[in-house]
Amino acid sequence: MSNKYVEMGMRSPVNLTWEVTQACNLRCSHCLSSSGDPAKNELSTAEALDLVEQLHTAGVFQVNFGGGEPFIRPDFEQILAACHGHGIMTCISTNGTLITPELVARLGSNRLVAIQVSLDGAVRETCDAVRGKGVFDDAIRAVKLLAATKIPTSINTVLTTHNADEIPAMYDLAKSLGVSLRVSRFRPSGRGADNWESLRPTPTQLLAFSDWLAKSGDVRTGDSFFSLTSQERQGLGLNLCGAAKLTCCVNPDGHMYPCAFLQSDHFEAGDLRVNSFQEIWDGSAIYESFRNLRIHSCEECTRFDQCHGGCPAVAYHLKNDINGGDPECLERCVTSIAESRLQEAA
């Protein structure tokens, strides 16, 4: 990953997360966006389609749709079609409950769409404890429907203390269903912040996961674990936070943020009802501050070149300090385990 060019600034994001609605039929206990009811003033169809035009003009390569549950939006397929009409690639994150054979047939007619079905455990009990009763079965049904098509499909699992031991089984499950596995880091935002202590993986689980990941080259992690992964694995992805440099987030009512995990007023970069997408990308002071963010407190660390201070969102939520360095990086996990062993021995 060439940081030199990233730091020069991109004319627009490479990809972005667009939370098209806050409406959701589930109430997952880890939900980063605290989804449930729709937001008060969500973008209308016309506004959403106008945004697609703007993304096309800006040269955005890919839109990652999230929410809320994107398929709850009645015009969602229209928004997708507009993206595809411009050659914009799309990836949809879904809880799987609204996936029908008819919907899959319609989605499968397009080569630009990929789908991630969320599943937070290899067994029903573990997944449903986070996502709600019956969701495991619904998600598996959705994965089976999708796996029978050409749509690139993956299972996305958020690593928590409850499913950490099931990750190899998740891998086998995904393989047996003919799809790939993606693992996301649990981050303390939305309901995930409220339930952080009961869901967060322990440092020992994070290290075990890091070891497993090093041997599992075909597991995708997005930008989730660059602060935790071995050097060898890093050739597979990012080794720095891409917020405001390579990516950004649009929320259901058209506000823009550096990333999906930094959606408080403090990090608002702009409002698409007031300024254009390009104006906000080019002119937002918040984005500028992220482009200039240097985690000086981590610079002496031997792993600095591999993680550049890690995820500022986690540092912000846990330490109230965007510059504080990632509290769950490999170094800090090792130190924290060593300290607790010393305490036990004392």
Place this chain on the structure above:
Amino acid sequence: MAAAGIKLHPSCRARQEGFGLLFYDCKGPRLLFAATGTLIPADYFATPRARGEFPDGITDSQKPALQKFVNQLLDKGFLHEQ
């Protein structure tokens, strides 16, 4: 049948940036930063190109480096030959 030649892989996109071309492969996802300046238009490989074909304005002395670059893009899968 699609025209034969070297073309951007269907899972890839390219766009102009200040330093040159930015390539994106949604499988991965992977990025490739190419300090090509404005030598190659971003949409050049949207159309199939013959081996040894170059954009207008490329001088003979620039051709070997550009050919090497095209070969690298082929090796890395950002371009494919159909």
